[in-house]
Every structure is written in structure tokens, then in C-alpha cells.
Amino acid sequence: xxxxxxxxxxxxxxxxxxxxxxxxxxxxxxxxxxxxxxxxxxxxxxxxxxxxxxxxxxxxxxxxxxxxxxxxxxxxxxxxxxxxxxxxxxxxxxxxxxxxxxxxxxxxxxxxxxxxxxxxxxxxxxxxxxxxxxxxxxxxxxxxxxxxxxxxxxxxxxxxxxxxxxxxxxxxxxxxxxxxxxxxxxxxxxxxxxxxxxxxxxxxxxxxxxxxxxxxxxxxxxxxxxxxxxxxxxxxxxxxxxxxxxxxxxxxxxxxxxxxxxxxxxxxxxxxxxxxxxxxx
Amino acid sequence: xxxxxxxxxxxxxxxxxxxxxxxxxxxxxxxxxxxxxxxxxxxxxxxxxxxxxxxxxxxxxxxxxxxxxxxxxxxxxxxxxxxxxxxxxxxxxxxxxxxxxxxxxxxxxxxxxxxxxxxxxxxxxxxxxxxxxxxxxxxxxxxxxxxxxxxxxxxxxxxxxxxxxxxxxxxxxxxxxxxxxxxxxxxxxxxxxxxxxxxxxxxxxxxxxxxxxxxxxxxxxxxxxxxxxxxxxxxxxxxxxxxxxxxxxxxxxxxxxxxxxxxxxxxxxxxxxxxxxxxxxxxxxxxxxxxxxxxxxxxxxxxxxxxxxxxxxxxxxxxxxxxxxxxxxxxxxxxxxxxxxxxxxxxxxxxxxxxxxxxxxxxxxxxxxxxxxxxxxxxxxxxxxxxxxxxxxxxxxxxxxxxxxxxxxxx
Numbered sequence: 001x002x003x004x005x006x007x008x009x010x011x012x013x014x015x016x017x018x019x020x021x022x023x024x025x026x027x028x029x030x031x032x033x034x035x036x037x038x039x040x041x042x043x044x045x046x047x048x049x050x051x052x053x054x055x056x057x058x059x060x061x062x063x064x065x066x067x068x069x070x071x072x073x074x075x076x077x078x079x080x081x082x083x084x085x086x087x088x089x090x091x092x093x094x095x096x097x098x099x100x101x102x103x104x105x106x107x108x109x110x111x112x113x114x115x116x117x118x119x120x121x122x123x124x125x126x127x128x129x130x131x132x133x134x135x136x137x138x139x140x141x142x143x144x145x146x147x148x149x150x151x152x153x154x155x156x157x158x159x160x161x162x163x164x165x166x167x168x169x170x171x172x173x174x175x176x177x178x179x180x181x182x183x184x185x186x187x188x189x190x191x192x193x194x195x196x197x198x199x200x201x202x203x204x205x206x207x208x209x210x211x212x213x214x215x216x217x218x219x220x221x222x223x224x225x226x227x228x229x230x231x232x233x234x235x236x237x238x239x240x241x242x243x244x245x246x247x248x249x250x251x252x253x254x255x256x257x258x259x260x261x262x263x264x265x266x267x268x269x270x271x272x273x274x275x276x277x278x279x280x281x
Numbered sequence: 282x283x284x285x286x287x288x289x290x291x292x293x294x295x296x297x298x299x300x301x302x303x304x305x306x307x308x309x310x311x312x313x314x315x316x317x318x319x320x321x322x323x324x325x326x327x328x329x330x331x332x333x334x335x336x337x338x339x340x341x342x343x344x345x346x347x348x349x350x351x352x353x354x355x356x357x358x359x360x361x362x363x364x365x366x367x368x369x370x371x372x373x374x375x376x377x378x379x380x381x382x383x384x385x386x387x388x389x390x391x392x393x394x395x396x397x398x399x400x401x402x403x404x405x406x407x408x409x410x411x412x413x414x415x416x417x418x419x420x421x422x423x424x425x426x427x428x429x430x431x432x433x434x435x436x437x438x439x440x441x442x443x444x445x446x447x448x449x450x451x452x453x454x455x456x457x458x459x460x461x462x463x464x465x466x467x468x469x470x471x472x473x474x475x476x477x478x479x480x481x482x483x484x485x486x487x488x489x490x491x492x493x494x495x496x497x498x499x500x501x502x503x504x505x506x507x508x509x510x511x512x513x514x515x516x517x518x519x520x521x522x523x524x525x526x527x528x529x530x531x532x533x534x535x536x537x538x539x540x541x542x543x544x545x546x547x548x549x550x551x552x553x554x555x556x557x558x559x560x561x562x563x564x565x566x567x568x569x570x571x572x573x574x575x576x577x578x579x580x581x582x583x584x585x586x587x588x589x590x591x592x593x594x595x596x597x598x599x600x601x602x603x604x605x606x607x608x609x610x611x612x613x614x615x616x617x618x619x620x621x622x623x624x625x626x627x628x629x630x631x632x633x634x635x636x637x638x639x640x641x642x643x644x645x646x647x648x649x650x651x652x653x654x655x656x657x658x659x660x661x662x663x664x665x666x667x668x669x670x671x672x673x674x675x676x677x678x679x680x681x682x683x684x685x686x687x688x689x690x691x692x
Contacts, residue, residue, distance in 0.1 A: 056546055062508065168485075169484070172485065173485045174484060
């Protein structure tokens with residue numbers, strides 16, 4: 001069909017002229033920029049947050065066929081899915097926590113598009129978390145990281161790599177009689193990141209941004225309390241953080257635009273520049 | 282003495298699985314008078330409410346005073362076998378496969394004479410205990426049992442057409458994580474089940490019972506979550522052709538009525554684990570069970586739903602849960618009709634509040650999980666259809682029969 005628009009569509013040449021996006025597209029096509037999927041597969045078998053049973057529960061992922069090339073729809077296959085805003089790999093908006101309830105633009109639909117792509121700093125805690133499932137990221141760990149990789153810039157995601165996403169479901173939830181035992185940040189570490197470094201948000205491989213035993217910290221659930229109280233965001237149930245460089249990755253994390261939503265399952269991608277020498281280790 | 286049942290041989294894959302056939306199910310509405318007694322396992326006779334005369338078979342008018350006011354009332358099933366015979370040929374497809382078939386005339390102490398199916402240990406002249414049994418069509422029939430227990434009595438081939446004995450059969454208990462599920466698994470193993478498939482949902486959650494379950498004879502732990510269609514279908518794909526008895530113990534009990542709760546989240550969970558879970562199980566396991574209704578000594582024979590008695594009348598303290606149970610009861614009645622062509626019986630086991638965590642604040646009498654398991658085994662062995670476990674359940678049953686509006690106000 002012939003376009004009748006008076007203004008012709010921009011050609012790729014125009015795009016090149018307008019900036020580095022074409023160069024980026026070329027790098028992408030050439031494999032110089034790799035896209036790493038940081039998302040867990042949505043499945044009924046993936047653990048969800050467990051709360052005492054008298055409280056409201058995180059709805060697990062469920063899938064029901066609408067039709068599958070059958071009498072319900074002869075030529076097409078599709079499903080109905082049910083899940084909570086906080087099932088699987090998901091995003092937390094400030095309104096998720098009581099500390100963020102009165103902030104402006106605190107819901108998931110108000111998460112600015114401009115922030116949905118942001119750089120990431122990846123702090124490798126895999127060895128420490130393997131040794132101690134209750135490992136807490138402390139300011140000292142952050143300072144050690146900064147001594148090597150530079151100060152964490154404002155407006156970036158800080159991702160806590162624990163390799164937790166590689167565990168089987170039982171070891172991933174790691175539930176014992178006194179609750180979940182999974183790593184997370186200490187109150188002081190989160191305070192440092194939010195107040196001194198002005199990060200965009202904090203991301204983990206575990207079920208929550210907080211440690212499994214974080215209700216015993218002061219304040220309880222420091223990541224939720226401090227991040228969301230300051231209007232920052234959370235990402236959890238991330239995967240493949242071991243494939244990211246300490247710095248330099250760009251995280252693409254657009255949540256679903258749920259009216260007044262507290263969070264959202266989402267596909268999280270990281271753009272990683274692969275240098276000819278073999279990339280960042 | 283009855284020849285004891287031997288563990289069924291493995292199927293010969295070259296032979297066709299026989300299609301389930303049913304005895305004639307045609308009954309007049311008047312003849313349905315005895316179905317309730319058969320379903321619940323008590324003996325009754327048509328009784329004139331005016332002159333008190335008992336008679337058999339059920340009639341529209343009293344043969345003594347012609348009153349039309351006749352109801353089945355509890356009676357004594359004791360009697361004597363006056364005559365016996367064995368049918369050696371029949372044009373009825375169901376009985377043709379089961380020849381010879383023994384029947385006899387029982388003269389009841391209460392008066393009437395009844396033509397009854399005879400247990401192998403009952404002979405002409407013997408004292409007998411007459412019971413109403415449900416046959417493969419789900420219809421009440423008279424069955425003459427030995428006066429006292431005889432060796433291997435339950436293994437009599439004619440009796441086994443009426444009962445659903447778990448002996449050597451393979452049973453799926455859908456949720457063995459709960460105290461009820463564990464009691465059920467243990468009771469089935471003791472009752473001689475060949476395999477007890479013990480369902481455990483969410484294997485990533487600690488299951489303290491897992492180790493105890495694996496120590497019980499014949500238990501295989503299987504992953505199944507009745508709230509997850511995929512998991513139900515996957516398990517049916519693995520063991521569906523081996524499930525002779527399915528016992529749905531899945532429960533999601535939460536207190537509260539409609540208004541005090543915020544939102545429909547908990548109600549939805551109750552429906553997912555209850556009503557929708559039953560539908561998922563029915564779609565995944567039902568067709569194969571119905572097909573396997575005549576598959577040898579360990580044919581598919583029974584489907585058990587453990588339901589709150591408040592499926593029958595709402596208990597506002599657990600009002601939303603009662604509503605979900607009522608939905609399950611209605612679905613179970615549909616399932617009963619859908620499984621009947623395979624001769625597979627649907628048993629509803631109604632219980633009062635259980636001695637479990639979610640009924641903590643409810644005062645006694647409460648029902649121990651082992652009591653529910655015991656009543657379920659009893660129902661299978663006797664071939665019942667409706668079972669009322671514990672004082673509360675029996676009280677609700679009788680009050681509902683007496684005055685349904687009164688119990689609605691009183692609960």
C-alpha cells in the first residue's frame with residue numbers, strides 16, 4: 001500500500017544522522033552488544049513468597065487453555081494466566097510498601113518510561129551467599145566493590161548477584177521452621193545506596209529484595225522500607241546475573257502498565273557490550 | 282468359606298480391556314424408596330405410616346390398609362434363606378459375563394419375603410443378614426450375607442460387585458500433606474491397598490510428613506496440586522490408568538462469611554482447591570476410570586470426596602467455605618452421574634469440623650482425621666455412597682431431614 005502521508009518516513013540514514021541508535025543497531029546485529037535475559041520462566045513450579053497462612057497470599061502462576069486447535073477454537077492456541085503482581089521475576093513500585101504509600105507517582109503505571117532503561121552495577125556476592133544463606137550485603141562490601149569498579153553512579157540499578165537463581169526450587173525458597181533463609185542487603189547497605197548513591201533501585205535473584213530473615217532486622221524488611229520510602233524500585237527473582245559485567249550493562253525493565261498497580265511481572269533484559277578481547281569478567 | 286482374593290496378575294497387553302457393563306437400572310420412583318438406606322448402609326422396609334405394616338417390594342398403597350402414606354423406615358434385616366438357585370444362562374449382557382449367579386428367597390423376621398443376591402457362604406435354610414446394597418448401576422438391591430463373619434467373606438465375587446474394597450487396589454490420595462491425607466494413606470495401606478499414591482503439592486515447601494509417608498507399606502509419593510491444571514494432567518498422564526480409587530482430600534478451610542472478608546481472594550482459593558480442583562481431577566482421571574470399570578479384580582471402582590457437612594446447609598462462621606463445599610457437593614452429584622456408566626461409585630464423606638488447625642477455635646465434638654479415614658475405608662468395604670462422620674455431621678443430617686429452616690436459623 002502506498003503511503004499518502006505528506007511527510008515521508010525517516011530512512012535509516014536519517015536515524016544515523018540523528019544519533020548513535022543506528023550504531024547501536026549495528027552493534028546488536030553484529031553481536032557486539034549481547035542481550036542477556038534476566039528473567040525466570042513463569043511456571044506453576046516456581047516458588048512464591050510464603051507468608052503465614054492467615055495472611056493474604058501471593059497468587060502463584062497458573063495457566064488454563066482457552067483453546068488449542070480444538071472445538072474451543074479450531075485454528076488457534078491461547079491461554080488465560082493468573083498470577084499476582086509479585087509472582088515470578090517482578091518489579092516493585094514504591095506504593096508496594098507502606099513507607100511509599102503517600103509518594104507522588106508511586107504506582108507501577110507511573111514508573112517513568114525514561115527510567116525503564118538504566119545502567120546496572122552488579123555486586124558479586126555468590127561465594128559469600130553459598131557459604132551463608134543468611135548473608136547480608138554490608139556497606140563494607142559495597143565500598144570494597146567501589147574501590148575496584150568506581151563509585152556507584154546515581155540513577156542506576158544495583159543488582160546483588162548471589163547465583164541463587166541456579167538453585168533447585170526447594171533450595172531456592174530454602175524454607176525452614178523459622179522461615180526462609182536467603183541472602184539480601186543490610187539496613188545500612190540499603191541506606192548507603194539510597195541516601196548516598198541515589199540509586200534507581202535494587203535487584204536480587206531471590207524471591208524478595210530483602211533477605212529471607214529480614215523481618216528480624218531493624219527496620220524490618222530494610223530494602224522494602226527504605227527503597228520504597230524514598231521512591232525507589234525493586235527487581236526480584238532475576239536470573240543470569242553471573243553473565244553481567246560489574247559495570248557497563250544496561251537494564252531494560254518495563255513493567256506492565258497496571259492502573260494503580262503495586263508491581264508487575266516483567267521480562268528483564270540486560271544489554272552487555274562484548275569487547276573483542278572477550279568481554280568483562 | 283470364600284476363596285481368598287489373590288493379588289491381581291499384571292495385565293496381558295494383547296487382550297482388550299473389557300468394557301464395563303451394568304445391570305438393569307430401571308426402577309419406578311416408588312422403588313427408589315430403598316436407595317437412601319442402601320446409600321447410607323442401613324436396613325429399611327417400606328412401612329405404612331398409618332397402620333404400621335411393613336411390606337416388600339415398595340408399593341404405592343399399603344397392602345393391608347390401602348393408605349398411600351408409605352415411607353422406608355429402619356427395620357431388622359434378620360431372616361432365613363427359604364430357597365436358593367443359581368442362574369446359569371441369561372440374555373442380560375451384565376449377568377451373562379458373571380454366570381452362574383446365585384439368588385434366593387429370604388423370609389425376613391419382620392415378615393416380608395425378598396428375592397436377594399446370595400453371598401457364597403449362604404445356603405438354603407441358613408440364617409442370614411439381609412442388606413440393601415448399591416449395584417454397579419447405583420441401584421438398591423437385596424443382598425443376603427452370612428449371619429456371622431466367615432473366612433474371606435469380603436472376597437466373594439458376587440459381593441465384590443457391590444463393594445469397593447481397597448484390597449489390592451491402587452489408590453490416589455490427592456493431598457497427603459495434611460493430617461487427613463496422612464491418616465487416609467495409612468488406613469488404605471492397612472486395608473490392603475496395592476499402591477497408595479500420596480499426593481504432595483509444592484515440593485519446594487518442606488513436608489515434614491514425607492519421611493513418615495515413605496515408611497508406610499505400598500506408598501508412592503507423587504506430585505499433584507489440584508489448583509494447578511498442568512500438575513493434575515501430568516500426574517494423570519503418568520498414573521491415570523492405574524488409579525482404581527481416587528480419594529480427594531484436598532482442602533482449604535478458612536473461617537469467615539461474605540462480608541467480614543475483604544475481597545474475593547480467599548473465596549477464590551477455596552474454589553480453586555475445592556470446586557475447581559474437583560473439576561480438574563474429574564477431567565484428568567474420570568474418563569480413564571470410567572473406561573476401566575471392569576478391568577479385572579483391581580478395576581476402577583470408586584471416587585471419594587471428603588466434604589464438610591456444611592456443604593448441605595451453610596454454617597455462617599465458615600460461610601464462604603461452606604458455599605465452596607456446596608459447589609463441590611453439586612459437582613460431585615454430576616460426577617456421580619458421569620461415572621455411573623463405568624460402574625464407578627462416587628462416595629461423599631461428610632464430616633463435622635476436624636481436629637485440625639483451622640478449626641482450633643471451634644469447641645468439641647470434633648472429628649479426628651483417623652476417624653474420617655476409618656469411615657472412608659468402611660464405606661469402600663461396604664459399598665456406601667453417603668457417609669456422615671462424627672456427631673456434628675450426623676446431627677446436621679437428622680436436623681436437615683426434620684426441619685431445614687430450623688437448622689438454617691440455628692447454625
